[in-house]
Amino acid sequence: MHFAIIGQGLAGSSLAIHAHKHGHKITCFDLEKKNSASRVSTGIVNPLVLKNRTALFKSKILLDHCKDYYYSVEKLLGKPFLINNPIHEILKTDHEIDNWKILSKKINIKEYIGSIENIHHQIDGKGFGIVQNSLRLDVKKYLTCVRDWLHETQSIFNEKVENVSILKNKIHVNNQLFDGLLLAEGLDAKWTQKNFGELQFAPTKGEGIVIQVNSIDVNFPIHRNVFMIQEDKNIYTVASTFDRNDLSVSPSINGRTTLLKHLKSWFKDDFKVLDHWAGIRPTMTDRKICYGWHRDNPNVGYLNGLGSRGVLTSPYYSSLLWGQHKSS
Numbered sequence: 433m434h435f436a437i438i439g440q441g442l443a444g445s446s447l448a449i450h451a452h453k454h455g456h457k458i459t460c461f462d463l464e465k466k467n468s469a470s471r472v473s474t475g476i477v478n479p480l481v482l483k484n485r486t487a488l489f490k491s492k493i494l495l496d497h498c499k500d501y502y503y504s505v506e507k508l509l510g511k512p513f514l515i516n517n518p519i520h521e522i523l524k525t526d527h528e529i530d531n532w533k534i535l536s537k538k539i540n541i542k543e544y545i546g547s548i549e550n551i552h553h554q555i556d557g558k559g560f561g562i563v564q565n566s567l568r569l570d571v572k573k574y575l576t577c578v579r580d581w582l583h584e585t586q587s588i589f590n591e592k593v594e595n596v597s598i599l600k601n602k603i604h605v606n607n608q609l610f611d612g613l614l615l616a617e618g619l620d621a622k623w624t625q626k627n628f629g630e631l632q633f634a635p636t637k638g639e640g641i642v643i644q645v646n647s648i649d650v651n652f653p654i655h656r657n658v659f660m661i662q663e664d665k666n667i668y669t670v671a672s673t674f675d676r677n678d679l680s681v682s683p684s685i686n687g688r689t690t691l692l693k694h695l696k697s698w699f700k701d702d703f704k705v706l707d708h709w710a711g712i713r714p715t716m717t718d719r720k721i722c723y724g725w726h727r728d729n730p731n732v733g734y735l736n737g738l739g740s741r742g743v744l745t746s747p748y749y750s751s752l753l754w755g756q757h758k759s760s
């Protein structure tokens with residue numbers, strides 16, 4: 433079958449790869465916006481909720497799917513995207529160190545609680561708690577490679593979908609005819625809502641800054657309230673904020689102040705801010721990811737609500753969706 437896919441963020445990309453694995457042909461439509469949720473994503477794959485020191489719901493199944501999926505895409509496209517450097521959580525006090533040791537013996541979470549390592553001297557803390565099984569996806573590289581692959585072996589149009597008509601088995605998208613349609617529109621869910629009803633979005637804005645640092649050279653993500661992630665020699669991203677009130681896509685003074693406050697509470701050296709950006713996470717009110725095939729049009733499906741963990745969750749939910757397709 434020939435499927436149209438609207439959106440080539442994390443959702444649309446994994447739906448496209450799964451469609452290909454199921455033997456279907458794909459034409460993707462995506463407005464390549466610089467500040468779409470996927471394109472500003474920091475790419476962290478983290479099985480823990482670090483704030484509460486708990487494991488994420490379904491963490492093991494999500495992680496297994498995630499690793500299998502990205503390794504298989506690396507193989508398919510012949511390019512590496514996964515960076516296997518675990519999160520280093522800053523532990524500030526003896527109490528936090530003791531608590532980390534206790535967690536490392538606790539069932540359901542111990543597989544994610546690694547050793548405690550010596551902290552870097554520019555960082556204010558007693559030690560780094562290693563988050564085992566965490567990793568990072570180079571999201572920009574992954575999206576570009578999937579886009580190139582679509583361009584070379586399938587089809588992709590850098591255009592807005594203005595027109596969708598679904599009449600029995602005839603699906604027209606921007607006046608092209610398809611057998612099926614997958615909607616992966618993120619927050620601009622015009623066609624999803626038209627076909628599946630209103631989605632209960634509770635979007636969350638996230639902001640980040642890019643800084644230049646001279647004193648430190650670490651290739652693993654450091655975390656306490658915010659992540660500090662190396663992008664290049666001396667260049668780090670510090671992200672992200674969570675804001676449910678300000679939903680403008682532009683960076684704000686408030687966002688920058690919050691990021692600097694968190695960073696300065698543990699990073700003890702000078703740095704220069706080079707850039708500041710913002711994006712909006714497609715989060716739902718109940719925090720659940722929503723997906724499904726249309727009751728009357730079984731070749732029309734959607735995936736949305738990936739929220740703040742789209743890198744980890746998109747492979748699993750794409751595979752669930754495809755598992756429910758009648759041709760599978």
Ligand SMILES: Cc1cc2nc3c(=O)[nH]c(=O)nc-3n(C[C@H](O)[C@H](O)[C@H](O)COP(=O)(O)OP(=O)(O)OC[C@H]3O[C@@H](n4cnc5c(N)ncnc54)[C@H](O)[C@@H]3O)c2cc1C
Nearest residue numbers: 439441442443463470473474475476593618638741742743
């Ligand atoms: C600041 C920030 C940091 C984040 N960090 C992480 C992280 O570290 N780890 C993690 O797992 N997740 C992270 N996330 C969350 C993750 O980025 C999202 O869950 C994910 O990107 C959502 O993907 P999506 O494909 O559903 O939506 P989107 O990325 O928004 O993609 C939808 C695409 O559809 C296109 N589109 C929509 N309508 C049309 C139309 N009519 N015609 C053509 N194209 C259309 C849009 O242009 C867009 O490209 C972060 C998010 C933000 C904002």
